[in-house]
Amino acid sequence: MHLSLLCLDQFRREQVSKPQISRKKIAILNDYQGVALSMADWSALQKETEVVVFREPFANEREVIAALADFDVICVMRERTPLTREILRSLPKLRLIASTAQSNSSIDVKTASELGITIAWTEHLPYGTTELVWGLILSAIRRIPAEVQSFRTGGWQTSVGQDISGRTLGIVGLGNFGKAVARVGQAFDMRVIAWSPNLDPEMAKGLGVEAVSKQSLFEDSDIVTLHMVLSERTKNIVGSAELDCMKSHAWLINASRSGLVDQSALITALDMKQIAGAALDVYDEEPVPADHPYREMGNVIATPHIGFVTEDTYRLFYSQTVENIESWLKGMLVRETVAAG
Structure with a gap:
């Protein structure tokens, strides 16, 4: 009995002394309707990472930086939240921007490339x-x-x-x-x-x-x-x-x-x-x-910029966003934006 207790105590001390591997944090931005998690299967990612949904738009760059400073991955819906040079330089943990659709003029692609931040994109429906x-x-x-x-x-x-x-x-x-x-x-x-x-x-x-x-x-x-x-x-x-x-x-x-x-x-x-x-x-x-x-x-x-806001489009956007993040976590990437020049 005493031996079992000693072994249990030793096991607990070993677990505490082991370095804790922090889970990567994923931010889903501007999910106005609160539907992002229902438009794709995020379950595998949620087991391995922390997924946080932001529904409201940010008022300014300071709010963006304060809210996202601790995130490794940011999922952006089109141009709803611009990621400027100042913002990107102020997010030290950021390593992946998962953008919907291939063209997103609100992301400073050149700065992202300089900082080693990968930008992934999805297909779109016309x-x-x-x-x-x-x-x-x-x-x-x-x-x-x-x-x-x-x-x-x-x-x-x-x-x-x-x-x-x-x-x-x-x-x-x-x-x-x-x-x-x-x-x-x-x-x-x-x-x-x-x-x-x-x-x-x-x-x-x-x-x-x-x-x-x-x-x-x-x-x-x-x-x-x-x-x-x-x-x-x-x-x-x-x-x-x-x-x-x-x-x-x-x-x-x-x-x-x-x-x-x-x-x-x-x-x-x-x-x-x-x-x-x-x-x-x-x-x-x-x-x-x-x-x-x-x-x-x-x-x-x-109308409040709803041209692309349809079920088919959202399911495509978010399902390919999940694919891109899962691939990136494995050291691969399906779709990647390359900085021009």
């Missing part, structure tokens, strides 16, 4: 944003939000909607998203025209789309929808000159990137009723401040 674009277009043309609000408050018909059959759809940027939007426009019997700085007229013609000049697109279109990557070259590619060209009954649709449009010029155009309105899903600051003009303007239809 149809969620395309579907939302058409939801915005139809909501705008048929005044759906206003009519729903009238119905809910005891009213009845308040407006006469426009038609899109036979009208002109102008697409700025005929890449993968622009092409998908064009196909739907053609199904509605619309005339589809397009412009971008490097648009190939023959490629557009093969899609049944007419390549036009930038000025012609804004002058002729009843609906203008933007589908371009944001860069120094495309920033504010739509400004007061383009908005001044638009028809008074035309709508501007932007579910791509807010920076493509000069926001002050757009607010002025909307305030002066130069165009019928704007249907937006992207903004310079997200979440949008409570006192932003867009929240009060009757000719603005706005």
Whole structure:
């Protein structure tokens, strides 16, 4: 009996004296809806690591640094939380950024590479944003939000909607998203025209789309929808000159990137009723401040950046995020971003 107690005591002392291996910590950021853990199987990771979900956005860089200083892995949902040079240099334990979708302009890739931080990415699905674009277009043309609000408050018909059959759809940027939007426009019997700085007229013609000049697109279109990557070259590619060209009954649709449009010029155009309105899903600051003009303007239809927020997309994003982290923990990586230059 005494021998057994002595052995047990010795075993306990040995366990205490052994160096304790700390579990790696994984942060899932900006899970607004609280669904990240249900969209993929995190169970294996949860057994080996500590997984912490952050649902609310951070107010500033100081909050980001304070909250994430002890994490080895950060999972970011698109550009919701920018990871700047200052932030990355202030997170000494960070070794992996698991980003959703391949392109994430809010991550300082060069600094991450300098610091030895790996960036993993996931694939994405194109149809969620395309579907939302058409939801915005139809909501705008048929005044759906206003009519729903009238119905809910005891009213009845308040407006006469426009038609899109036979009208002109102008697409700025005929890449993968622009092409998908064009196909739907053609199904509605619309005339589809397009412009971008490097648009190939023959490629557009093969899609049944007419390549036009930038000025012609804004002058002729009843609906203008933007589908371009944001860069120094495309920033504010739509400004007061383009908005001044638009028809008074035309709508501007932007579910791509807010920076493509000069926001002050757009607010002025909307305030002066130069165009019928704007249907937006992207903004310079997200979440949008409570006192932003867009929240009060009757000719603005706005959704809170939900173009990619669908079950199929989230399941793909989070399942491949889990795969990437598991691979990284094993010393491998399925998908990795390499710093340019």
